[in-house]
Amino acid sequence: MSTFNTLDDLPTDARVLVRLDLNSPIEDGEPQDNRRFERHARTVRELAEAGHRVVCMAHQGRPGRDDFTSLAGHASILAEHVGRDVAFVADTYGDEAVAAIEGLDAGEVLLLENTRMCDDELPEAAPEEKAETAFVRTLAPLFDAYVNDAYSAAHRNHASLVGFPLVLPAYAGRVMESEYEANTAIARREFDGPVTMVVGGTKATDVIGVMDALEGTVDRFLLGGVAGELFLRAAGYPVGHDLEGMDLFDEQWAANREAVASILDERGDAIHLASDLAYEDSEGERAEHTLAEIDEKTDAYLDVGSGTVEEYEPLIHESDAVFVKGALGVFEDERFSVGTVGVLEAIAETDCFSVVGGGDTSRAIGMYGLDEADFSHVSIAGGAYIRALTGESLPAIELLEAAAT
Ligand SMILES: Nc1ncnc2c1ncn2[C@@H]1O[C@H](COP(=O)(O)OP(=O)(O)OP(=O)(O)O)[C@@H](O)[C@H]1O
Numbered sequence: 445m446s447t448f449n450t451l452d453d454l455p456t457d458a459r460v461l462v463r464l465d466l467n468s469p470i471e472d473g474e475p476q477d478n479r480r481f482e483r484h485a486r487t488v489r490e491l492a493e494a495g496h497r498v499v500c501m502a503h504q505g506r507p508g509r510d511d512f513t514s515l516a517g518h519a520s521i522l523a524e525h526v527g528r529d530v531a532f533v534a535d536t537y538g539d540e541a542v543a544a545i546e547g548l549d550a551g552e553v554l555l556l557e558n559t560r561m562c563d564d565e566l567p568e569a570a571p572e573e574k575a576e577t578a579f580v581r582t583l584a585p586l587f588d589a590y591v592n593d594a595y596s597a598a599h600r601n602h603a604s605l606v607g608f609p610l611v612l613p614a615y616a617g618r619v620m621e622s623e624y625e626a627n628t629a630i631a632r633r634e635f636d637g638p639v640t641m642v643v644g645g646t647k648a649t650d651v652i653g654v655m656d657a658l659e660g661t662v663d664r665f666l667l668g669g670v671a672g673e674l675f676l677r678a679a680g681y682p683v684g685h686d687l688e689g690m691d692l693f694d695e696q697w698a699a700n701r702e703a704v705a706s707i708l709d710e711r712g713d714a715i716h717l718a719s720d721l722a723y724e725d726s727e728g729e730r731a732e733h734t735l736a737e738i739d740e741k742t743d744a745y746l747d748v749g750s751g752t753v754e755e756y757e758p759l760i761h762e763s764d765a766v767f768v769k770g771a772l773g774v775f776e777d778e779r780f781s782v783g784t785v786g787v788l789e790a791i792a793e794t795d796c797f798s799v800v801g802g803g804d805t806s807r808a809i810g811m812y813g814l815d816e817a818d819f820s821h822v823s824i825a826g827g828a829y830i831r832a833l834t835g836e837s838l839p840a841i842e843l844l845e846a847a848a849t
């Protein structure tokens with residue numbers, strides 16, 4: 445059980461600075477609506493309805509990547525879910541941001557610009573150092589309370605997550621509370637039968653880093669996505685390379701090649717790799733190659749093949765618990781949704797304990813008509829969720845706990 449201060453403990457009529465995690469898939473430059481908006485909107489609505497002045501902070505993407513965008517579009521989506529206006533200011537802590545914060549009335553909501561556009565937010569540093577940044581020192585005096593609702597970013601030592609709780613009374617938001625309860629239950633839970641983890645997505649460095657640590661928790665890993673291709677590359681197949689214009693594989697390969705080789709060497713029996721992969725053929729159709737058919741680095745593989753899904757299904761059916769982290773393919777394109785949806789359907793058919801994690805991956809449940817009720821928990825967290833699986837504590841949460849004592 446957590447020992448956080450929660451929204452129930454806030455003073456009345458407070459000026460509240462709230463950290464949300466609205467990090468979302470970006471298509472054609474625009475954020476795509478997803479569970480994060482819907483869930484965080486509950487916290488924001490509760491605060492606004494209670495008459496607080498609500499100023500939200502959030503990040504989007506990483507500098508240098510295509511998904512590093514302004515939060516202007518996020519404000520509109522959040523407003524729809526909150527059911528009231530969400531003003532936006534394209535500034536993090538400069539004069540414009542300060543003026544917008546000071547102009548707020550009771551019950552009004554404001555979203556500040558992408559925290560990662562502020563130099564003080566990144567890189568990771570100790571909370572004491574982050575608390576001394578101009579970002580934190582400028583904003584903190586404008587508020588009575590700091591609420592952290594961003595469970596899914598709680599593994600990052602960034603200023604908006606670990607700086608403010610040192611200088612303002614700190615509280616957990618509703619998403620923070622519920623995710624914490626569900627995800628730590630996973631680490632505490634004991635299972636009678638096999639525990640399976642489905643590993644995919646694009647953040648291979650994050651998932652590979654914790655696969656080792658999950659040795660005692662997870663009996664077997666079913667791989668796909670970018671991490672899956674890096675394992676296939678380590679096993680000698682000509683996949684998992686960046687083709688022209690790509691930036692997914694080579695850097696993560698350089699960072700993880702030794703870890704991947706050692707996992708394959710020491711836990712090879714627990715690692716299940718795709719036996720076929722899907723790509724887009726010259727007619728724009730989905731086509732598949734078995735591993736034996738791949739002899740050149742010419743195609744971008746966008747999904748595991750249907751043979752792989754058939755091999756993964758029985759492993760899921762006989763599991764006592766299944767954790768999903770990351771999609772097995774580019775499921776946003778229906779042609780390449782076969783792996784991700786196949787695995788989710790197999791989980792939904794069983795009554796095993798199941799958790800689907802990852803902000804992007806959990807979107808597949810709604811997109812393909814699956815019922816959220818068929819899963820034990822659908823987490824909106826990615827990296828924080830896998831760290832919770834290992835029982836690792838998260839710095840932003842430690843600070844919330846410290847604030848409550
Ligand atoms: N082979 C592939 N090539 C390119 N992208 C892929 C591939 N396989 C999966 N993906 C992409 O991975 C994304 C999910 O990756 P990500 O690592 O962000 O996982 P997540 O756990 O859902 O998210 P987060 O950690 O951000 O909460 C999907 O949007 C999907 O399009």
Ligand SMILES: O=C(O)[C@H](O)COP(=O)(O)O
Nearest residue numbers: 465467596597803826827
């Ligand atoms: O989407 C996430 O998992 C969180 O927002 C953290 O994002 P990051 O991995 O870019 O820090």
